[in-house]
Amino acid sequence: MGIIEKIREIEAEMARTQKNKATEYHLGQLKAKIAKLRTQLLEPPKGSSGGGEGFEVTKFGHGRVALIGFPSVGKSTLLTMLTGTHSEAASYEFTTLTCIPGIIHYNDTKIQLLDLPGIIEGASEGKGRGRQVIAVAKSSDIVLMVLDASKSEGHRQILTSELEAVGLRLNKRPPQIYFKKKKTGGISFNSTLPLTHVDEKLCYQILHEYKIHNAEVLFREDATVDDLIDVIEGNRKYMKCVYVYNKIDVIGIDDVDKLARQPSSVVISCNLKLNFDRLLAKMWEEMGLVRVYTKPQGQQPDFADPVVLSADRGGCTVEDFCNHIHRSLVKDVKYVLVWGISARHYPQHCGLGHVLQDEDVVQIVKKKEKEEGGRGRFKSHTTATARIADREKKAPLKT
Numbered sequence: 355m356g357i358i359e360k361i362r363e364i365e366a367e368m369a370r371t372q373k374n375k376a377t378e379y380h381l382g383q384l385k386a387k388i389a390k391l392r393t394q395l396l397e398p399p400k401g402s403s404g405g406g407e408g409f410e411v412t413k414f415g416h417g418r419v420a421l422i423g424f425p426s427v428g429k430s431t432l433l434t435m436l437t438g439t440h441s442e443a444a445s446y447e448f449t450t451l452t453c454i455p456g457i458i459h460y461n462d463t464k465i466q467l468l469d470l471p472g473i474i475e476g477a478s479e480g481k482g483r484g485r486q487v488i489a490v491a492k493s494s495d496i497v498l499m500v501l502d503a504s505k506s507e508g509h510r511q512i513l514t515s516e517l518e519a520v521g522l523r524l525n526k527r528p529p530q531i532y533f534k535k536k537k538t539g540g541i542s543f544n545s546t547l548p549l550t551h552v553d554e555k556l557c558y559q560i561l562h563e564y565k566i567h568n569a570e571v572l573f574r575e576d577a578t579v580d581d582l583i584d585v586i587e588g589n590r591k592y593m594k595c596v597y598v599y600n601k602i603d604v605i606g607i608d609d610v611d612k613l614a615r616q617p618s619s620v621v622i623s624c625n626l627k628l629n630f631d632r633l634l635a636k637m638w639e640e641m642g643l644v645r646v647y648t649k650p651q652g653q654q655p656d657f658a659d660p661v662v663l664s665a666d667r668g669g670c671t672v673e674d675f676c677n678h679i680h681r682s683l684v685k686d687v688k689y690v691l692v693w694g695i696s697a698r699h700y701p702q703h704c705g706l707g708h709v710l711q712d713e714d715v716v717q718i719v720k721k722k723e724k725e726e727g728g729r730g731r732f733k734s735h736t737t738a739t740a741r742i743a744d745r746e747k748k749a750p751l752k753t
């Protein structure tokens with residue numbers, strides 16, 4: 355029996371089983387079995403070189419955003435409009451067959467936007483180009499899930515399930531469960547609060563399913579069995595997702611209003627070029643990029659070319675900033691001067707561990723170098739923000 359058939363069989367058994375206190379343990383065990391099979395499904399086939407499953411598109415820019423959605427929801431139309439790179443769009447499904455990269459210029463940064471083939475139900479199990487598309491989604495910083503505003507609301511759920519089946523977790527944080535395998539000592543099960551979904555017996559059973567007999571487990575929140583399985587599997591990817599409802603030109607205003615009020619959602623129309631500003635602002639917010647402007651001693655900061663950091667990718671400390679400029683820089687740094695949101699006063703003397711925030715201005719003071727005097731001193735970060743706001747006005751976003 356193939357892996358997919360095995361999964362089907364267990365799913366059927368779960369559907370047959372009534373949910374109550376008595377079947378809870380059995381159901382938990384079945385969930386763990388499915389999770390194990392799905393992980394197996396993701397492993398590269400024997401004999402292949404491993405990896406290489408996604409479309410080969412080189413990473414570029416300060417962040418990567420993937421357009422995921424059913425066929426013909428308008429992904430390619432959106433890529434063309436936001437980046438100026440042409441991606442074929444047409445009224446028939448599966449117009450796009452590969453991954454097409456474009457670049458969004460936003461807030462002095464370059465963000466790589468990827469157009470992808472449409473995915474369909476069953477994508478996680480290899481239908482269509484599903485697995486390749488999902489591999490690209492995993493390699494991205496955030497996902498824009500593009501939905502047709504005129505189609506069933508259920509599409510969002512189906513797509514979410516497809517992505518969950520391969521270990522993606524959208525707009526969730528990792529479960530607060532401490533888990534550590536041990537060599538001996540049996541299983542120690544503890545919690546810092548009363549649990550309503552999982553008890554010691556259920557936890558033992560799940561661990562047993564994974565052939566884990568020695569481990570420390572500490573629940574720091576009232577987590578579910580699915581959360582526990584996620585922690586044991588350990589290969590989940592937690593990602594931000596913005597739900598983009600396109601084609602609002604073909605639905606009524608009441609429906610538009612309803613969709614727009616959903617969490618993490620933006621409504622747009624490519625045909626009417628509607629609400630792109632909002633979409634880009636939301637995308638930017640979710641990416642959490644941190645722009646840091648370098649200020650050479652005695653000169654104005656260089657506002658054209660920020661160093662772009664991210665907490666998810668490499669971190670946002672002064673040390674990360676220095677490493678970005680040059681790997682050997684850190685050892686020469688005496689301290690840095692920081693203007694901006696992260697500074698308590700301007701300028702603040704900071705060490706390597708200081709965490710920078712978006713639009714901070716940093717001057718590096720090297721060992722054996724004197725700090726600059728009062729004259730020509732750069733005063734306030736508000737200059738940075740004002741200058742950027744001003745520029746936005748003069749040259750609005752490229753859409």
Ligand SMILES: Nc1nc2c(ncn2[C@@H]2O[C@H](COP(=O)(O)OP(=O)(O)OP(=O)(O)O)[C@@H](O)[C@H]2O)c(=O)[nH]1
Pocket residue numbers: 423424425426427428429430431432442443444445446447448449450451470471472473600601602603604622623624625626
């Ligand atoms: N009414 C309306 N139609 C749109 C809008 N955006 C795109 N379309 C149309 O929807 C159809 C599909 O657009 P595509 O950009 O090819 O969609 P896709 O998601 O890339 O499709 P696949 O590559 O086949 O998965 C085209 O006929 C577009 O003109 C919109 O905002 N409103």
Ligand SMILES: [K+]
Pocket residue numbers: 425426427443444445446447448449450
């Ligand atoms: K299409």
Ligand SMILES: [Mg+2]
Pocket residue numbers: 429430431442443449450469470471472
């Ligand atoms: Mg397309």
